[in-house]
Every structure is written in C-alpha cells, then in structure tokens.
Amino acid sequence: MKFSKPQTLGPAPLQLAAMIDIMLVLLMFFIISYKFAAEERSLEIKVPTTQDGAQHDRPRGEILINVKADGTVIVENRVLTREELAERLSSISKQYKDQPIRLRGDANASYQTIVEIIDLCQKSGIWNISFATQRPEAAQ
Numbered sequence: 001m002k003f004s005k006p007q008t009l010g011p012a013p014l015q016l017a018a019m020i021d022i023m024l025v026l027l028m029f030f031i032i033s034y035k036f037a038a039e040e041r042s043l044e045i046k047v048p049t050t051q052d053g054a055q056h057d058r059p060r061g062e063i064l065i066n067v068k069a070d071g072t073v074i075v076e077n078r079v080l081t082r083e084e085l086a087e088r089l090s091s092i093s094k095q096y097k098d099q100p101i102r103l104r105g106d107a108n109a110s111y112q113t114i115v116e117i118i119d120l121c122q123k124s125g126i127w128n129i130s131f132a133t134q135r136p137e138a139a140q
Helices: 016-041 080-097 110-121
Strands: 061-066 073-075 078-080 101-105 129-131
Touching: 016 129, 073 080, 078 080, 080 110, 101 110
Parallel strands: 061 101, 101 129
Antiparallel strands: 061 073, 073 078
C-alpha cells in the first residue's frame, strides 16, 4: 500500500485589493453620512436646553423640521411656507403611517410658531413628533 505524504500548505496570501476596496467604501459611507448630518445641524438654530438633553440618535427615516427664531421653516435645507410644509407632510403621511418627525425649534422662536408646526403635522396625520433639546453644558 502506497500512502501519499500529507502536503503542507503555506500561509494563505493576504488579499490586499479586496481589503482596500472595502475600506474605501466604508470611508465614503462615513464621509457622506457625516456631511448630511452636519448640514442639518449647521443651521443657526439654538435649541432649548434641559438637564437631561436628548441624545442625537435619530430613528431611520426621521424628518427634521428646523424653525428659526424669526419663524422661518427649513426642511432638508429648503425654506418652506406653511402651505408647502402641509402639502409635503400630508403626502408623506399617506405613504408612511407612523412617520417620525423631529422639531428643532430655536430657543428664541415664538411658542405660537411651534404650535402652528405641530398643528400642521397633526392635520397631515403625523402624530409621532419629538423635540430636539441639548444639555446646558453644550449650549455655552
């Protein structure tokens, strides 16, 4: 009986091309996602402070409605009138029943303006509304 000798295999070669491709895709993903997140927060809005200020964890698909101190409403870097906002919210609520909304109102915005935006959301069929706040240390 003739037995063959077990062959010893050397170390597997390291596939650098595939690893570099994956790293570049991850890098692009993080750069693009940071850019979009930074654009929403770069508006000159100073949100109210609370002791337990909310974290910036956003649910997937959440819409940010920014309200400046003068009452200007900005969504996705576009200034919208109340009618345009109502139209947009109602079309979204028809497609997505439990659409989350985050309202980023400036601390100096009038309460009436914030209530008007909440009213528009409710008339459009959106009830999942949260408010952006920050901790006092971050505000100073």
